[in-house]
Amino acid sequence: MKTKAAVLSAMGQPVPYGQSLPLTIEDVTLDGPGAGEVLVEIAAAGLCHSDLSVINGSRPRPMPMIIGHEASGIVRDTGPGVAGLAAGDHVVFSYVPMCGRCLPCSEGRPAMCENGAQANLTGTLLSGSRHFHRADGSPIHHHLGVSSYAQFTVAAQESLIKIEDNLPLEIAALFGCAVMTGVGAVVNTARVAPGQSVAVFGLGGVGMSALMGARAAGAWPIVAVDLLESKLNLAGQFGATHLVNAAQVDAVQAVRDLTHGGAQFAFESVGNEKVLAQAFAASRRGGTTVTIGLPHPSKNLSVPAVTLVAEERTIKGSYMGSAVPRRDVPRFIALYQAGLLPVDRLLSRTIPLEEINPAFDALDRGEVLRQVIQYT
Ligand SMILES: [Zn+2]
Ligand SMILES: [Zn+2]
DSSP states (O other), rough: OOOEEEEEESOOOOOOHHHHHEEEEEEEOOOOOOEEEEEEEEEEEOOOHHHHHHHHHHOOOOSEEEOEEEEEEEEEETTTTTOOOTTOOOOOOOOEHHHHHHHHHHOOGGGGGGHHHHHHEEEEEETTTEEEEETSOOEEEEEEOOOSSSHHHHHHEEEEEETTTTTTTHHHHHGGHHHHHHHIIIIIIIOTTTTOEEEEEEEEEEHHHHHHHHHHHOOOEEEEEOHHHHHHHHHHTTTTTTEEEETTOHHHHHHHTTTTTTTEEEEEEEHHHHHHHHHHHHEEEEEEEEEOOOOOTTOOOOOOTTHHHHOOOEEEOOOOGGOOHHHHHHHHHHHHTTTOOOOGGGGEEEGGGGGEEEEEEHTTTTTSEEEEEEEO
16 A cells, blocks of 8 residues: 655755655555564654654664554455454554563563664664565665554554543554653562652653652652753653752752762653763762663763762663553553553644654754644
8 A cells, every 4th residue: 555654755854844844755565564564544643752863863774664663444355364453453562572572571561672683773673574575675764663653553452552442543642652661660660669769861752741740649758850941841740849950059058968978860862861960969878869861872970880889879770661561551541540640741732744854853842741743
């Protein structure tokens, strides 16, 4: 079949993207689902900083590629051997397909799935196949098994979580990355308990979700740190109890003062090693620093080594919120519907696919939390 898609042909085009137009709207060919695969009509697709990282080249991927990894949609067809999904089902995408057989999957850590990571690295589905082609027959790579900047996509059944039909699909999409990553970092990776102190550095969609997770977990205080007053003005709605503008004050000292000696849990969601070092410095003796952002692969982190021993400090990475998507997407949706996770406040605006390039400029400038492409 043919489908409309935004194709990224080369990384590292100059900003503003509204002028350099790194994503081109094309009619591409989409092969139908193979064994264990599902044809999904995308309903809503979020614009995430990790997509921006592919566009600007700090997260290198094989080109050309149809990016987009935070999405919801409706199942339209299933290949042989698909279980538990049928045409008409509403689904949220998980950006790591979970094979269920490798060592991390066997240990209950599907976010670390080795076969899923290999497929994501090479830009294929879990089966190793590619389904998108240009008119000349040349293949286009998949992004994290999702490729949601296309009206239709094919995904492995291991990339899909069935959800109830009563959730608006533009809200449902946000559970696939921002919420799973940010809330998951707090409740799965860090396991924050009531009354423990939290600081969140960087207030994009993931950082705001970490605030929501901290509030739902009963953390106190919850300190939000950012350079932009506009982001800090929103942070209270997501659960922040104290605000620190890092452009105006020493953020490390401010967090240490507000938490009486340092946060028990410091989260970094910028993807910048200098901010990660600040988060570590703002954590207290015995504290844990959780890094959620994705720095460029060439960047290193330097910390005083003795603090890991003498102060029992911990640094943990959190990928996809250490989530078990089939457990966590339904439970986080339930918390949203109960009024405990204000996920709808992440949605800055909805846009058509044709506005994708300038919309990435708005994300790059920090003007928005989540913009969601709607196809109908
Ligand atoms: Zn994302
Ligand atoms: Zn696996």
